[in-house]
Amino acid sequence: MKNSFHHAVPDQHGYFGDYGGSYVPTELQLIIDEITLAYQQIREEPAFLDELSRLYRHFVGRPSPIFHARNLSARYGTDIYLKREDLNHTGAHKINHCLGEALLAKKMGKKKVIAETGAGQHGVALATAAALVGLECDIYMGEVDIAKEHPNVVRMGILGARVIPATHGRKTLKEAVDAAFAAYLADPHTQLYAIGSVVGPHPFPMMVRDFQSIIGNEAREQFQQMTGALPANLVACVGGGSNAMGLFTAFLDDAEVSMHGVEPAGRDLATPGEHAATLSQGEPGIMHGFKSYMLKDEQGEPQEVYSIASGLDYPAVGPQHSYLKDLGRVSYGVIDDRQAIDAFFTLSRLEGIIPAIESAHAVAYALQLAEQGERGSILVNLSGRGDKDIDFVIKHFGAEYGVGSL
The missing domain is CATH 3.40.50.1100 (Rossmann fold)
Structure with a gap:
């Protein structure tokens, strides 16, 4: 069957061979487990898949x-x-998974989505998806990238997102991820961290891959x-x-x-x-x-x-x-x-x-x-x-x- 390789990984613990998994504090793992369960449920739901397909065709x-x-x-x-x-x-391609993550957040009853962005494409896409489904949106972005990618910063603001600068280290993507993780750890209950790539703890590498x-x-x-x-x-x-x-x-x-x-x-x-x-x-x-x-x-x-x-x-x-x-x-x-x-x-x-x-x-x-x-x-x-x-x-x-x- 075509794509059998796709369905064989990751394993139930989120590992692709030796890589992946979930290395987070115990209290956060409970929240991550809720996300995993919610995603496993919606990925099989015809209503969710139909809505995502409709948005891909008529919105994207x-x-x-x-x-x-x-x-x-x-x-x-x-x-x-x-x-x-x-x-x-x-x-860019980022809208593909941002729509999926925003719909997931809405289904889970979250009030806000947060994320990091480097070039700003993920931030713009998530701000777009959040506006579409009615969620608040915070985007963490390195100060260097805010200056470098000014057009995307403006777009995020127009779409209603709050752009929060990461001011430590080299003030780029890694630091934006640090800041977004810290904000998520402070309140994992009312917001969903919509990770911008196939990285992070399980289920995010699998989930973003599936949407992409x-x-x-x-x-x-x-x-x-x-x-x-x-x-x-x-x-x-x-x-x-x-x-x-x-x-x-x-x-x-x-x-x-x-x-x-x-x-x-x-x-x-x-x-x-x-x-x-x-x-x-x-x-x-x-x-x-x-x-x-x-x-x-x-x-x-x-x-x-x-x-x-x-x-x-x-x-x-x-x-x-x-x-x-x-x-x-x-x-x-x-x-x-x-x-x-x-x-x-x-x-x-x-x-x-x-x-x-x-x-x-x-x-x-x-x-x-x-x-x-x-x-x-x-x-x-x-x-x-x-x-x-x-x-x-x-x-x-x-x-x-x-x-x-x-």
């Missing part, structure tokens, strides 16, 4: 199309396709309709890893399909603190309530990390990605800041599509595969659009690429 605009990037394909000598998650309402799996389910059918075959290669960027798991899940049993997760090499892969390549440079550890690969400092604590893409600078990764790495089912490579920005402009100028900097990492890796002579088609998950990044890119790279200051 799904199915998102697959686009054959003919100009890129001609230049690089390989057929390159894009799964256009950037065309979703709110501009619509990407791969659509892509598998669409690609066969377009070409008569499955793609030879899948490529997706990996921070926490939700868009990648969303694409990969439907193809895990297809041995002929190669899968590539792309991590940020940042400024310098050889220097701790200058990248966020968790699977490439990290080792198993526990943080934020789950076990997975993580980047550690000399004391074994989460290492400071960096990426030009605010949505990728996280020192851990979803536990299923760690499992797939150890199995050898998915290969994980890296793209640095410079390569990502080059791909940002290349896709914009050859295909008329401005990608999120996060997604540009995946585009860059696909172009690298093509240049290296990778055989067969390449399907890239274009997980988000670049509206949020335009001000930052033009300020720092505009002159170099012939674009005047704003």
Whole structure:
């Protein structure tokens, strides 16, 4: 049966092989158990599934199309396709799981959803979903990212969310997660922490993956309709890893399909603190309530990390990605800041599509595969659009690429 691999993991305790689980205080585990039970119930309820399907179609605009990037394909000598998650309402894949989490919170009688965000796409999506179903919404975001991703901060405010700055450490995504966890621990009864990726304690890695799996389910059918075959290669960027798991899940049993997760090499892969390549440079550890690969400092604590893409600078990764790495089912490579920005402009100028900097990492890796002579088609998950990044890119790279200051 297709996707049998999907249904085989995690186990009842939330482990994908050695990774996952739930490492939280006992009093919080009781709340987590309630969430697990509620999710297990609604995932089988026709009324819930029908409502989610209705919202995906009529609110989000799904199915998102697959686009054959003919100009890129001609230049690089390989057929390159894009799964256009950037065309979703709110501009990224994040709306897929935010709607599911908001509906779950409403069913559980919660009054508020809270979350972290890096690039702001998860925050905008959750604020959107909260407004739609009638919930309050608090979004924790690093001070650095608030300044960097100003358009998304404005959107969250318009939608009625409260954006709360994380002001400690590097003031980016990891610190936003810290702050959101602290707020959730202070009141786990009236609010639901709507985790923004396939990370955190069980059931969140499973739950977010399940909601995101619509990407791969659509892509598998669409690609066969377009070409008569499955793609030879899948490529997706990996921070926490939700868009990648969303694409990969439907193809895990297809041995002929190669899968590539792309991590940020940042400024310098050889220097701790200058990248966020968790699977490439990290080792198993526990943080934020789950076990997975993580980047550690000399004391074994989460290492400071960096990426030009605010949505990728996280020192851990979803536990299923760690499992797939150890199995050898998915290969994980890296793209640095410079390569990502080059791909940002290349896709914009050859295909008329401005990608999120996060997604540009995946585009860059696909172009690298093509240049290296990778055989067969390449399907890239274009997980988000670049509206949020335009001000930052033009300020720092505009002159170099012939674009005047704003």
